[in-house]
Amino acid sequence: MDQALPPTRWTIFLDTFFKASVIDQYLPSILKGIVVTLEVAALVVICGILLGLTLALVRAYRIRAVNILIVILVDMLRALPPLVIILVVYFGLPNVGIALSNFAVLWLILTLVLAAFAEEIFWAGITATPKGQWEAARSTGLGFTQTLLFVVMPQALRITIPPLTNRTIAITKNTALGTVIGVPEILNQATTATSFAGNATPLMMGAVAYMVIFIPVVTFGRWLETRFAWRRA
Amino acid sequence: MDQLLDQFFNLSIMQQVFPLLVKGLWMTLKVCAIVIPVGAFAGLVVALCATSQSRLARILTVPYVDLFRAVPPLVLLIFIHSGLPFAGISLSPFQSVTLAFLLNNSAFYGEIYRAGLESIGAGQREAARSTGLTALQTNIYVVIPQAVRNVLPDLLSNTIEVVKLTSLASVVALPELLYSADMARSITFNASPLVLAAAFYLVLLWPVVRLLSRLERRVAA
Numbered sequence: 039m040d041q042a043l044p045p046t047r048w049t050i051f052l053d054t055f056f057k058a059s060v061i062d063q064y065l066p067s068i069l070k071g072i073v074v075t076l077e078v079a080a081l082v083v084i085c086g087i088l089l090g091l092t093l094a095l096v097r098a099y100r101i102r103a104v105n106i107l108i109v110i111l112v113d114m115l116r117a118l119p120p121l122v123i124i125l126v127v128y129f130g131l132p133n134v135g136i137a138l139s140n141f142a143v144l145w146l147i148l149t150l151v152l153a154a155f156a157e158e159i160f161w162a163g164i165t166a167t168p169k170g171q172w173e174a175a176r177s178t179g180l181g182f183t184q185t186l187l188f189v190v191m192p193q194a195l196r197i198t199i200p201p202l203t204n205r206t207i208a209i210t211k212n213t214a215l216g217t218v219i220g221v222p223e224i225l226n227q228a229t230t231a232t233s234f235a236g237n238a239t240p241l242m243m244g245a246v247a248y249m250v251i252f253i254p255v256v257t258f259g260r261w262l263e264t265r266f267a268w269r270r271a
Numbered sequence: 272m273d274q275l276l277d278q279f280f281n282l283s284i285m286q287q288v289f290p291l292l293v294k295g296l297w298m299t300l301k302v303c304a305i306v307i308p309v310g311a312f313a314g315l316v317v318a319l320c321a322t323s324q325s326r327l328a329r330i331l332t333v334p335y336v337d338l339f340r341a342v343p344p345l346v347l348l349i350f351i352h353s354g355l356p357f358a359g360i361s362l363s364p365f366q367s368v369t370l371a372f373l374l375n376n377s378a379f380y381g382e383i384y385r386a387g388l389e390s391i392g393a394g395q396r397e398a399a400r401s402t403g404l405t406a407l408q409t410n411i412y413v414v415i416p417q418a419v420r421n422v423l424p425d426l427l428s429n430t431i432e433v434v435k436l437t438s439l440a441s442v443v444a445l446p447e448l449l450y451s452a453d454m455a456r457s458i459t460f461n462a463s464p465l466v467l468a469a470a471f472y473l474v475l476l477w478p479v480v481r482l483l484s485r486l487e488r489r490v491a492a
């Protein structure tokens with residue numbers, strides 16, 4: 039019964055992508071990668087959304103010069119591939135005397151990109167709030183800032199939640215770009231381990247790690263979308 | 272300031288690497304010309320499965336879409352390009368990129384089309400069928416055109432993302448725009464080629480981003 043079976047396609051597949059000894063050996067480094075990925079992701083989400091919200095609020099004051107700057111900045115960050123910006127900053131800045139760690143570069147760029155998209159989404163929410171809301175609030179004696187913060191924003195936030203969640207998920211997934219500049223996140227750990235082990239199991243572990251982190255988030259985003267659904271006629 | 276200009280906007284270096292980058296741009300456009308139509312079509316198929324009458328098709332598309340929306344495209348690309356060879360499947364960079372983008376795009380476009388298809392009331396379908404159109408004709412002539420129109424901004428936004436994502440192909444050494452620029456960067460020890468590549472992307476995508484902002488505002492209004 040327990041004679042050695044000749045290798046079948048199935049066992050070759052298992053040996054290539056799910057080899058137990060490799061899993062044992064490299065689990066710690068993948069876990070380390072998960073911690074780094076989660077750290078970058080948390081920092082990017084918090085800073086990016088706050089910065090985006092701030093930009094949108096500033097834009098609401100409609101100071102022409104400031105708004106032109108914001109629009110140009112946001113447009114550029116929306117049009118450029120994040121990997122291009124990361125490489126420009128990572129390889130360019132040290133030569134002009136500014137040395138940022140690879141972790142800092144990844145955090146900075148993803149934060150700016152998320153802020154740009156978040157600003158657009160918040161701004162869309164602010165402009166979608168009917169004019170009557172502004173007028174009613176102002177006529178009760180609220181100031182501009184009070185109206186913006188206590189009347190318009192609470193309504194605007196509601197419709198921004200689904201698109202903002204989806205955009206945030208998409209940009210958080212870009213933490214994988216850190217591997218190109220050597221940030222020791224999941225993908226970086228996985229590719230390093232794969233080349234050491236001569237076996238694709240660590241890559242599979244990395245992919246599984248991303249699934250474990252992001253499938254719940256994606257499902258949550260989908261749920262939010264139906265929960266806050268507002269049908270465009 | 273001079274140092275900054277020299278490091279990021281060195282005109283003589285830019286001039287030197289311009290032909291190389293134009294070549295890279297062509298490759299980027301070639302990749303786009305393949306992955307966008309293929310992804311958009313595959314996404315439509317996924318969406319039709321996700322909203323079809325068949326329970327099995329609906330159940331199967333959910334994990335497919337969730338899986339490829341959850342895995343970052345770069346992870347997928349590296350898995351295909353450096354993982355599959357261990358299983359005896361070696362793909363060229365171009366093939367790896369095409370396959371990775373097909374899987375990723377079909378999931379993302381699929382979700383967008385699904386939202387569009389679901390926004391079309393059942394009455395449309397019933398009315399079309401009662402005039403004698405077949406199920407296929409109903410989809411092609413009645414449901415899909417309206418669905419696409421409803422989600423046009425989202426489709427455009429996703430297409431911009433796809434064009435930007437093609438820069439990932441540089442990681443598997445496909446000589447597209449970013450790869451060419453980064454190669455030039457490592458030869459000249461200067462970030463100007465990367466800035467020039469960024470300028471190419473801006474010229475390519477800025478008008479589309481502007482158009483998108485307008486479209487989004489019009490739909491919201």
